[in-house]
Every structure is written in C-alpha cells, then in structure tokens.
Amino acid sequence: MSNFISSIAGGSFSEMPPVSKVMPLPTSTTGASPALPPRCSSTMKRGGVVVQSATVPPDHPETLGAKLAAKGLRLIDAPVSGGDIGAKEARLVIMTGGDAAAFARAKPLFELMGKNIALLGGAGAGQH
Numbered sequence: 001m002s003n004f005i006s007s008i009a010g011g012s013f014s015e016m017p018p019v020s021k022v023m024p025l026p027t028s029t030t031g032a033s034p035a036l037p038p039r040c041s042s043t044m045k046r047g048g049v050v051v052q053s054a055t056v057p058p059d060h061p062e063t064l065g066a067k068l069a070a071k072g073l074r075l076i077d078a079p080v081s082g083g084d085i086g087a088k089e090a091r092l093v094i095m096t097g098g099d100a101a102a103f104a105r106a107k108p109l110f111e112l113m114g115k116n117i118a119l120l121g122g123a124g125a126g127q128h
Helices: 002-009 038-043 059-070 083-088 100-113
Strands: 049-052 074-077 092-096 114-119
Touching: 049 059, 049 100, 059 074, 074 100, 083 092, 092 100, 100 114
Parallel strands: 049 074, 092 114
Antiparallel strands: none
16 A cells, blocks of 8 residues: 555655555454554544545444544545446545545545545445
C-alpha cells in the first residue's frame, strides 16, 4: 500500500502529510469485535481519520469507530465495488459511513480510487 500511495503523492510515504497516510486495518470475518490497531494510537494525531475499506458486519465500524473516538480519531467505513479492473482504472464505487467532516477530509483519497462516492450516514452505513 505505501508504494501505491507514495507513487500518487510523488514522494516517499514518510514525507506525506499525516492526513494522507494510509494504514491497513486487520479485519475479522469470524464475527469477533474489531481490534484497535496499536499504530493508530501511537502514530496518528488527535483528529486523524482512519478509513476502513473492507466488507465487514455493520456493527464492526460502529464498534471500531467508538474505540477510535476514545483516542480522538474518526472512522470512515468505505467498502468498495468494482473489482480489480475498477481499482486499476480508478472507477471504484465507494460507499461510506461516518461523520461529514471526516468524509470531507478523506474524499480526496477516494477520488483517486473512484468516481461514484457517497456518504450514506454514520459509522456502519457504508456496510448496509
């Protein structure tokens, strides 16, 4: 992921502004409650936005969002549709859930990946 983001930014991953950094989040398909990745609290500043782009049960973003909020961070759940061709051609459909301010901060990243981008409601709404 860092090579992809670095190539978009035209520089090294470490030189990118904090709002631009992307951190993969582990996901669980077992129904277990999502864990808060330790790097979120140790490397992200308060007010940072975490984007979870995975298909998970709707309660996962709600739970993870609450855990992140306790650390001063915000979550946008953003599952995508369009497959590998859509990803390669930046034509993904991105269905998001979260607060409007966090969505506005993450939208430039989404626009690099797709053209049909919608904020559907609060955390978990992208999964419905």
